[in-house]
Amino acid sequence: MIKAVIFDMDGTILDTITDITTASNNALEAMGLPHHFTRDEVKLCFGSGIHDDIAKIIALARGCQGQDLIDLCETIPASRYAVTEEEIQKCRAIFSDLYPRNHRKTSPYEGIPELLKKLREKGIKTAVASNKDEAPVKKLTEMYLKGLFDVVKGNKPDIHRKPAPDMINAILSDLSLTPEDAIYVGDTEVDIETARNSHLPCLSVTWGFRPETFLRARGGKHFVNHPLEILDFVEKE
Template sequence: MNDVRVVAFDCDGVLFDTVEANRAYYNHILAHFGHPAMDEHQLRYVHIHTVQQCVAHLFADDADRQAAMAFRASIDYGKFLKYLTIEPHLKALLDWMRNRYKTAIATNRTDTMERLLREFGLVDQFDLVVTSRDVERPKPFPDPLFKILSRFGVEPRQAVFVGDSEVDEATARAAGVPFIAYRNPALEANWHIESLEEIKGFLQGSGTA
């Protein structure tokens, strides 16, 4: 992997453990409209899709969806940050990559991404952040990774994408970018890792498939 110049990361499940934050956030919206809390299938869905897709998935009626989106816009996301935890070894990895690689985020989050990075002191750690608002077609389409490749003027083989879901796998495949699967051995990937600190070894050429 000596030719790699750009390392791109998914957000949820890779940079942060967001399961409980997502649960609390969407259950808060559901409760406001008198709906029951999410089941595990719905929780998995909201982990990997855009907020528009998630609301559409949770609210079958079109009028309810519109009302839910309007209510969602009024929510202060800050109250849910206490449910988030940063992934182990992330800050050390980003510090090591600084001045060695370009770093980017490709996420299906929308207007919560900037707040999240600011709260955890990571705003200056990434050279580019691509949310679902920044592309015409969000993940699993390749557009977020294409935007990253274009920004840094690199070929797909000169980048890697670190993700944890089927959506991330499909995005990397569609873009032709080598994929590192994080803590999900069921995914088809070029490499599998259980800890972010393993990425350093891969980038230095010592990682194993």
């Protein structure tokens, strides 16, 4: 029996990509780099933690695209696109200043608030595990989904970011549960790997930062096209 559902945040429960795109383009402009990128281009850069995400938007400005952009900082070094650590830190500081002031178009995906309320009505615990820094994760969940999560965790120095299982293990510990009690819901290849490393079933959503075809190629097995399908999965298990 499933006792908890753990969610990724960006691209899974909150549609943040428009505001992320605006902040990314503004940060690139401040760096003197090309800065007229679309939501679909920028979304490929995010999901791996702020350091690597920023490295990717700089590489995007230097011509990195598609699969190479997704694989940057994993199998492809950022140096291939002349991205330096000094640039990453400078751009990260600019982005981190701009982004919190630009949540104008962020909102929950349609059906997410209803899903969370129904899960909680059934006594199922809910949690967030995000590679976004913990302060904005807590701020955004409080702003848009107040009171709908039992545990909210983001990136911080004393815990390894996803796809390491540390954040999921910490959530399960806080809830006094085991991996057999929970499922994980996300929208990227990082989430698929996180669930695998944490020994949890993974539900991949089709409305997020990666297309279904890509996620299937990266090992995705269970897909949902609407938030309430997550409730159907929980009730069947």
